[in-house]
Amino acid sequence: MKTPRLAFLFLALTWALASHAQSKPEDKxxxxxxxxxxxLYGPQAAQTLEERETRLTAIMKQRYSFDQIAQRSLxxxxxxxSPEQQATFSELFSQLLIRTYVRRFNTELGEPxxxxxxxxxxxxxxxxxxxxxxxxxxxxxxxxxxxxINNDWQIYDVLVEGVSLVGNxxxxxDTLLRRQGxxxxxxxxxxxxxxx
Amino acid sequence: MNKLFLCIPLGALLFSxxxxxxxxxxxxPPAAATDETTAVGTEIADYEDPxxxxxxVAEAFDPLRPLNQAIFAFNDxxxxxxxxxxxxxxxxxxxxxAEKGISNFFENLGYPVRLVGNVLQWRWERAGRETQRxxxxxxxxxxxxxxxxxxxxxxxxxxxxxxQAFGLWGIDPGPYLVLPxxxxxxxxxxxxxxxxxxxxxxxxxxxWEIEWAxxxxxxxxxLPPTMDNYFQIVEASxxxxxxxxxxxxxxxxxxxxx
Numbered sequence: 001m002k003t004p005r006l007a008f009l010f011l012a013l014t015w016a017l018a019s020h021a022q023s024k025p026e027d028k029x030x031x032x033x034x035x036x037x038x039x040l041y042g043p044q045a046a047q048t049l050e051e052r053e054t055r056l057t058a059i060m061k062q063r064y065s066f067d068q069i070a071q072r073s074l075x076x077x078x079x080x081x082s083p084e085q086q087a088t089f090s091e092l093f094s095q096l097l098i099r100t101y102v103r104r105f106n107t108e109l110g111e112p113x114x115x116x117x118x119x120x121x122x123x124x125x126x127x128x129x130x131x132x133x134x135x136x137x138x139x140x141x142x143x144x145x146x147x148x149i150n151n152d153w154q155i156y157d158v159l160v161e162g163v164s165l166v167g168n169x170x171x172x173x174d175t176l177l178r179r180q181g182x183x184x185x186x187x188x189x190x191x192x193x194x195x196x
Numbered sequence: 197m198n199k200l201f202l203c204i205p206l207g208a209l210l211f212s213x214x215x216x217x218x219x220x221x222x223x224x225p226p227a228a229a230t231d232e233t234t235a236v237g238t239e240i241a242d243y244e245d246p247x248x249x250x251x252x253v254a255e256a257f258d259p260l261r262p263l264n265q266a267i268f269a270f271n272d273x274x275x276x277x278x279x280x281x282x283x284x285x286x287x288x289x290x291x292x293x294a295e296k297g298i299s300n301f302f303e304n305l306g307y308p309v310r311l312v313g314n315v316l317q318w319r320w321e322r323a324g325r326e327t328q329r330x331x332x333x334x335x336x337x338x339x340x341x342x343x344x345x346x347x348x349x350x351x352x353x354x355x356x357x358x359x360q361a362f363g364l365w366g367i368d369p370g371p372y373l374v375l376p377x378x379x380x381x382x383x384x385x386x387x388x389x390x391x392x393x394x395x396x397x398x399x400x401x402x403x404w405e406i407e408w409a410x411x412x413x414x415x416x417x418x419l420p421p422t423m424d425n426y427f428q429i430v431e432a433s434x435x436x437x438x439x440x441x442x443x444x445x446x447x448x449x450x451x452x453x454x
Binding site for chain 1: 243245247248250251253255296299300343346352428431432433434435438439442443446447449450451453454
């Protein structure tokens with residue numbers, strides 16, 4: 001009588017602990033980063049450029065919140081875009097970011113070593129995970145910012161050597177939108193994506 | 197220099213030089229921007245950006261923008277048609293380990309600059325670590341061609357320089373500047389860099405031929421990664437001038453705050 005109950009308790013407890021660990025931002029992030037490394041360097045590494053692109057895109061779409069990145073990047077200009085324009089912008093911008101990310105691996109780089117720092121909690125169900133990426137004798141500080149969305153953790157900004165990716169695009173878009181309207185900016189974005 | 201990649205590339209700002217942001221309280225509008233600041237504001241005045249708090253860094257102070265933009269355009273052409281091909285050719289003939297060794301060698305020679313940068317900020321502990329690093333890389337690393345210090349967590353020291361020390365002392369970055377070929381900087385960091393030239397051991401080589409050969413080697417050896425970074429940023433940017441100005445300025449600010 002006692003033993004099964006204890007066993008059940010124990011099971012419930014480990015399950016609770018496991019699922020708690022599952023929902024930690026650093027675990028989610030590290031799992032995705034490991035997936036990326038597997039695509040690039042693992043035994044099942046992508047063989048062709050297309051395969052690499054497809055697999056990395058899938059990982060990124062899962063871990064990054066591109067809608068939030070889009071809204072954050074437009075900042076005060078967000079309401080100047082109609083809902084359709086906002087959706088178009090989000091789609092185009094995610095294409096640009098993913099393409100840039102995937103391109104980054106076309107140069108010949110050695111496998112990086114990554115050391116992770118302690119996660120910091122930010123207000124509003126958000127967290128910050130610092131890391132140091134070392135490739136070919138060079139170490140770069142990379143900080144991921146994640147938000148808990150639908151019981152999952154998604155990246156909404158990345159800071160490289162203290163420079164916020166979203167913050168940098170905010171200023172670019174804002175500069176452009178001082179001179180032109182949303183439609184013209186979307187056209188430029190399309191041109192940029194098509195040009196490479 | 198920096199090869200990053202588990203992140204969308206963007207930072208790693210060129211030319212390991214200098215940067216800064218203009219503090220928010222000094223708001224004089226850049227001369228060139230006055231004609232284009234009209235569109236926003238009126239129609240969206242009632243919208244409050246929910247994320248504004250996360251991005252408070254003010255835009256860099258850029259009163260010389262027309263001039264800067266002209267030099268930026270010149271540099272872009274020079275990188276595309278001259279420096280990048282030169283770097284590619286060099287990379288092609290030079291084996292990777294040699295390139296890395298040369299890069300390490302010149303980085304090691306930057307020790308006096310980093311040491312002075314630390315001392316000017318009263319950072320004795322970091323100055324000590326820099327010194328250990330220098331000694332280790334100069335001896336075990338054979339004159340700095342190897343970089344055994346990479347194997348020790350404690351010998352990874354944030355790079356300090358004179359411009360950062362000025363920043364810590366509370367000196368404002370001043371106007372943003374784009375130098376021909378050398379790229380982005382600002383008045384404060386430019387002054388720091390001029391001072392640093394006296395700290396560069398290469399400047400004390402007696403034969404001028406050797407001195408300039410060394411300088412040339414350093415420049416060309418740094419070209420491939422630098423150009424790589426530059427073009428990656430440009431390709432990913434809808435407004436490359438702003439992307440580099442802000443990225444550079446923000447990175448310098450982060451270095452000062454570090």
